[in-house]
Amino acid sequence: GAGVSQSPSNKVTEKGKDVELRCDPISGHTALYWYRQSLGQGLEFLIYFQGNSAPDKSGLPSDRFSAERTGGSVSTLTIQRTQQEDSAVYLCASSLDRGRIYYGYTFGSGTRLTVV
């Protein structure tokens, strides 16, 4: 596609429920990143995928968070047993490959998650 597509754009869920957030990167982009943006905070790195390599999960805040990327394209971020502190905007970004980050990532518009 022309840009990075994320869905849903907004999600309201009850505390304790599981949620799935989807990211469809730009076609041909092998690097995919997930970030979390909380009010008044900088973007927080969560996880990184590069081609068929094992993902860098070093930013995931707890074992309730997981992500997968199928076929080197679409990625799903799953949050289990959601807590109120999980409320944030979840941003996905892609780039041609890790070496191209110096040209900047392309970000999606994000999913705003609200846990009530």
Next chain:
Amino acid sequence: EDQVTQSPEALRLQEGESSSLNCSYTVSGLRGLFWYRQDPGKGPEFLFTLYSAGEEKEKERLKATLTKKESFLHITAPKPEDSATYLCAAVSGYGQNFVFGPGTRLSVLP
């Protein structure tokens, strides 16, 4: 630990009133310093990459500069459409991922 801070948190300017935004960074072996613009409800949009102290980049009314400890985003004669949150991010020599600052929320009044 790599860290990026930005000031001010928010800035209100009159149209045409030039100013600068500050980004201070503490990273091990800076590989790149990035500026992004973020509009409400949108993802960040890439503006510039700076690699070494003394480097400058320009785009329309924006000019980014870099020293060994800071980067500045200078806005010359801003227009209301320049209103946005400006994010600064750094990549260190040992890390592979961006460390973002909290951003400066710029409002340009007509």
